Amino acid sequence: MPSPSDPFRDALAYKPSLRTPVWLMRQAGRYLPEYRAIRAQAGDFLTLLKTPKLAVEVTLQPIRRFDLDAAILFSDILTIPDAMGLELCFEPGEGPYFKHPIKNPRNIEQLAACAPVEHLEYVWSTIHGVKSEIMGHKPLIGFSASPWTLACYMIGEGPRRDFEDALCWLYQYPTELSQLLSILAQHIGDYLIHQIDSGVDVAMLFDSWGGILPSTHYGACAIEPVRQVLNRVQAVHPDIPTILFARGIGSRMEMVRNLPIRCLALDSTVDLSLTRQLLGNSLALQGNLDPHVLYGTHEEISKQVHTLIQSMDDLTGFIFNLGHGIRPDVDFKNVGFLIDCVHQETRS
Amino acid sequence: MPSPSDPFRDALAYKPSLRTPVWLMRQAGRYLPEYRAIRAQAGDFLTLLKTPKLAVEVTLQPIRRFDLDAAILFSDILTIPDAMGLELCFEPGEGPYFKHPIKNPRNIEQLAACAPVEHLEYVWSTIHGVKSEIMGHKPLIGFSASPWTLACYMIGEGPRRDFEDALCWLYQYPTELSQLLSILAQHIGDYLIHQIDSGVDVAMLFDSWGGILPSTHYGACAIEPVRQVLNRVQAVHPDIPTILFARGIGSRMEMVRNLPIRCLALDSTVDLSLTRQLLGNSLALQGNLDPHVLYGTHEEISKQVHTLIQSMDDLTGFIFNLGHGIRPDVDFKNVGFLIDCVHQETRS
Numbered sequence: 001m002p003s004p005s006d007p008f009r010d011a012l013a014y015k016p017s018l019r020t021p022v023w024l025m026r027q028a029g030r031y032l033p034e035y036r037a038i039r040a041q042a043g044d045f046l047t048l049l050k051t052p053k054l055a056v057e058v059t060l061q062p063i064r065r066f067d068l069d070a071a072i073l074f075s076d077i078l079t080i081p082d083a084m085g086l087e088l089c090f091e092p093g094e095g096p097y098f099k100h101p102i103k104n105p106r107n108i109e110q111l112a113a114c115a116p117v118e119h120l121e122y123v124w125s126t127i128h129g130v131k132s133e134i135m136g137h138k139p140l141i142g143f144s145a146s147p148w149t150l151a152c153y154m155i156g157e158g159p160r161r162d163f164e165d166a167l168c169w170l171y172q173y174p175t176e177l178s179q180l181l182s183i184l185a186q187h188i189g190d191y192l193i194h195q196i197d198s199g200v201d202v203a204m205l206f207d208s209w210g211g212i213l214p215s216t217h218y219g220a221c222a223i224e225p226v227r228q229v230l231n232r233v234q235a236v237h238p239d240i241p242t243i244l245f246a247r248g249i250g251s252r253m254e255m256v257r258n259l260p261i262r263c264l265a266l267d268s269t270v271d272l273s274l275t276r277q278l279l280g281n282s283l284a285l286q287g288n289l290d291p292h293v294l295y296g297t298h299e300e301i302s303k304q305v306h307t308l309i310q311s312m313d314d315l316t317g318f319i320f321n322l323g324h325g326i327r328p329d330v331d332f333k334n335v336g337f338l339i340d341c342v343h344q345e346t347r348s
Numbered sequence: 349m350p351s352p353s354d355p356f357r358d359a360l361a362y363k364p365s366l367r368t369p370v371w372l373m374r375q376a377g378r379y380l381p382e383y384r385a386i387r388a389q390a391g392d393f394l395t396l397l398k399t400p401k402l403a404v405e406v407t408l409q410p411i412r413r414f415d416l417d418a419a420i421l422f423s424d425i426l427t428i429p430d431a432m433g434l435e436l437c438f439e440p441g442e443g444p445y446f447k448h449p450i451k452n453p454r455n456i457e458q459l460a461a462c463a464p465v466e467h468l469e470y471v472w473s474t475i476h477g478v479k480s481e482i483m484g485h486k487p488l489i490g491f492s493a494s495p496w497t498l499a500c501y502m503i504g505e506g507p508r509r510d511f512e513d514a515l516c517w518l519y520q521y522p523t524e525l526s527q528l529l530s531i532l533a534q535h536i537g538d539y540l541i542h543q544i545d546s547g548v549d550v551a552m553l554f555d556s557w558g559g560i561l562p563s564t565h566y567g568a569c570a571i572e573p574v575r576q577v578l579n580r581v582q583a584v585h586p587d588i589p590t591i592l593f594a595r596g597i598g599s600r601m602e603m604v605r606n607l608p609i610r611c612l613a614l615d616s617t618v619d620l621s622l623t624r625q626l627l628g629n630s631l632a633l634q635g636n637l638d639p640h641v642l643y644g645t646h647e648e649i650s651k652q653v654h655t656l657i658q659s660m661d662d663l664t665g666f667i668f669n670l671g672h673g674i675r676p677d678v679d680f681k682n683v684g685f686l687i688d689c690v691h692q693e694t695r696s
Binding site: 164167168170171172174211212213214215216217218248249250251252253268269270271274275288290292293295296300301304307308323327 | 512515516518519520522559560561562563564565566596597598599600601616617618619622623636638640641643644648649652655656671675
């Protein structure tokens with residue numbers, strides 16, 4: 001357990017803290033030279049992901065180099081369907097995809113019977129390894145994709161970024177889609193429970209693709225399956241804080257109001273201070289600097305950090321982050337500069 | 349001029365009408381067999397676009413086949429940069445791109461000097477041709493992309509869908525980007541003025557990519573350049589109704605409040621009735637059925653149309669449309685069924 005005064009846990013509990021916590025999505029990644037060295041050693045991304053010794057090292061790299069307030073497990077949002085037998089693939093220049101996607105809605109039921117947690121031993125080992133290294137000095141975030149986001153990748157054929165097949169299922173196979181989302185909610189819940197059992201301190205759900213849902217289906221397909229996951233997790237681990245990254249939530253902010261989350265993570269399109277006005281002073285907010293700021297000069301980075309921090313009336317319950325992951329080609333020195341800026345701007 | 353009782357113009361003027369007008373984004377397109385025949389005759393998309401006789405025919409095809417309330421000029425959102433010398437290209441399986449994109453921010457100034465309207469004669473000819481065929485029986489919509497949307501395609505290299513280079517310019521070259529948006533606002537304004545001079549009845553701006561802008565830049569980069577365009581157009585043609593398609597506007601709805609538009613067109617992620625509550629009963633709304641509904645059964649299409657219509661307390665000032673263009677592989681019979689559903693649901 002991290003010490004009781006750690007700023008990340010304070011912010012999640014909406015308690016005042018010595019400083020505003022900061023961590024960055026994809027802080028363990030290709031922009032770091034030490035990551036690229038390990039990645040070359042592993043040979044390919046999947047080997048890196050599934051070799052706990054290497055995944056531990058990659059998880060720790062950014063917290064060794066930078067003054068960050070949390071570590072995030074080095075993993076992928078698509079581990080569960082991979083463990084269900086869909087076989088995760090990465091091709092250069094394409095997004096991730098599955099070799100055996102779901103083409104036939106009649107095949108949904110058999111997915112309920114599989115037990116992906118039996119094939120995710122490498123994740124528990126990585127968590128054990130990280131925890132034994134950081135010795136409670138930093139909180140560790142575990143995560144999964146949300147049910148809808150997994151469904152986007154699982155339905156249809158080959159690598160594609162528009163998830164047309166999943167969107168067609170909204171109208172072609174609404175019953176089967178709903179069934180798939182429920183099955184995924186159970187598997188994701190079990191996965192997060194196992195991550196927590198293995199040692200993660202905070203659980204985060206990435207709803208990376210809820211943004212493409214029409215307003216008519218956002219509640220049923222994005223929010224309610226997330227609620228099912230959270231209920232399942234909290235029945236076993238009521239005290240573990242949970243974060244939802246609701247990418248593309250846009251105008252649907254009201255819909256998270258009664259979700260059992262401690263923190264809402266937002267993309268860069270949303271105004272954080274307006275969100276706080278809308279959702280009130282009890283839900284922590286995380287975000288949301290545009291990751292493209294990291295391509296700017298130090299002066300520009302400093303200006304954008306200042307603007308974001310100044311927009312918040314009260315920094316209690318605020319976790320500084322980007323609105324999306326760090327791009328692989330940014331200069332790691334700019335990342336260090338950004339983190340220092342946040343600490344300078346927010347030290348109380 | 350269309351007859352004074354036409355439902356589309358009534359809705360734009362926020363006046364009660366005999367029926368709710370309906371037209372569909374990309375109603376002239378690949379899902380129609382008669383379009384594919386003309387497209388084959390033209391050989392390639394650019395020839396089709398730039399041959400007025402064929403473009404007239406393609407504009408008229410959907411209004412001949414279906415009971416639609418408006419025609420939209422068959423054209424492309426990227427005609428202006430093409431006419432500025434960037435050379436529009438289409439590769440199978442890729443989005444459109446420019447052969448000579450803007451790589452160097454120092455080259456912006458010279459773009460102010462060019463006069464794209466001198467190279468868009470084919471557009472005026474198409475408009476003349478359509479107008480002489482429809483003889484005022486249907487209003488004709490002319491259009492352009494917004495300045496930010498054009499900038500997304502103009503900045504950077506080759507076909508890509510994420511517009512990373514334009515987003516980097518927000519921080520790397522903010523002054524030059526602002527200059528580019530101003531130059532584009534002038535060219536777009538002039539283009540729409542020429543379209544109106546040639547006979548279009550309504551002018552529409554497609555801000556297809558404002559949605560990717562961070563909240564810090566949405567006003568300056570998406571909204572203000574649109575305002576510049578509209579001011580320029582309305583100085584010459586104060587009575588021509590204007591529509592803004594603010595795709596991805598999401599949580600930024602308040603920002604259109606004082607724009608000089610008659611109608612806001614919305615994507616499917618937004619709830620129309622909440623938008624009307626927010627923006628009041630004077631701005632017409634257009635949208636926003638998910639285009640994937642067209643892959644459903646007739647029963648499903650009918651249900652989704654019913655849900656959307658029922659969500660509107662008052663159909664005055666409402667134009668039925670999709671939230672995005674018709675996909676090329678939908679069954680045209682479903683499009684006809686959808687249009688009939690709208691008329692049945694909304695006839696007063």
